[in-house]
Amino acid sequence: MKTVFSDFVSLFFPRYCLACAGSLVKGEEIICTLCISDFPKTNYHMLATNPLEQRLAGRLPVKNALAFLKFKKDGIVQRLLHQLKYNNHPEVGLSLGRIFGHELKNSGFVAEFDLIVPVPLHESRRRKRGYNQSSKFAEGLSYSLNVPWSETVSIRKGKTQTQTRKSKMERWENVKDVFSISGSLTGRKILLVDDVITTGATVEACGKHIVEGGCAELSVACIAAVQ
Numbered sequence: 001m002k003t004v005f006s007d008f009v010s011l012f013f014p015r016y017c018l019a020c021a022g023s024l025v026k027g028e029e030i031i032c033t034l035c036i037s038d039f040p041k042t043n044y045h046m047l048a049t050n051p052l053e054q055r056l057a058g059r060l061p062v063k064n065a066l067a068f069l070k071f072k073k074d075g076i077v078q079r080l081l082h083q084l085k086y087n088n089h090p091e092v093g094l095s096l097g098r099i100f101g102h103e104l105k106n107s108g109f110v111a112e113f114d115l116i117v118p119v120p121l122h123e124s125r126r127r128k129r130g131y132n133q134s135s136k137f138a139e140g141l142s143y144s145l146n147v148p149w150s151e152t153v154s155i156r157k158g159k160t161q162t163q164t165r166k167s168k169m170e171r172w173e174n175v176k177d178v179f180s181i182s183g184s185l186t187g188r189k190i191l192l193v194d195d196v197i198t199t200g201a202t203v204e205a206c207g208k209h210i211v212e213g214g215c216a217e218l219s220v221a222c223i224a225a226v227q
Contacts, residue, residue, distance in 0.1 A: 040070040067225035068100040097140015113191040116149035120156040186214035
């Protein structure tokens with residue numbers, strides 16, 4: 001009866017893929033199977049070293065630097081991130097986190113992390129959006145990896161300008177003094193997650209406070225990395 005009702009509702013309120021806008025079929029949620037199969041994956045977690053690790057080398061002592069997807073202008077990843085950040089679709093972050101978390105779990109990364117920490121938004125921006133997009137990604141990763149996550153560990157003290165169209169140095173100046181840590185991280189293996197990593201300035205600034213907080217190891221992950 002429940003299935004019949006669901007099919008009836010779908011006739012008048014069809015569900016659509018948030019990546020391609022095509023209709024979702026039974027069993028599909030949020031993103032259609034075809035779009036998922038077309039994801040431009042980095043597969044960084046399968047490489048001995050990768051471009052994101054190299055980007056952060058000498059700036060932040062990370063054990064693992066992971067990116068799920070490659071960011072390309074006007075591509076499927078940009079469309080999904082736009083839905084996540086600006087069209088009130090937090091479920092996109094959850095879905096991408098679950099998918100990537102499942103891949104990491106199958107690659108033996110479960111024991112690599114004790115706690116997942118999203119890069120925080122300033123409270124005023126979080127209230128306006130209704131959620132932190134990085135927190136939704138963290139929540140999805142947590143579900144698949146069975147590793148706890150917390151958005152109260154890292155705090156954003158000040159509101160910053162958007163990082164878009166800023167140079168590498170301008171991005172660093174914009175975020176270098178805005179983060180702080182609440183509580184002790186001594187001996188814990190932290191996975192710091194963000195939505196997009198471009199120059200790495202934001203995760204560098206946030207990650208330095210986590211390292212100073214006494215964590216045993218720091219790893220970084222993002223939904224997408226700009227190539």
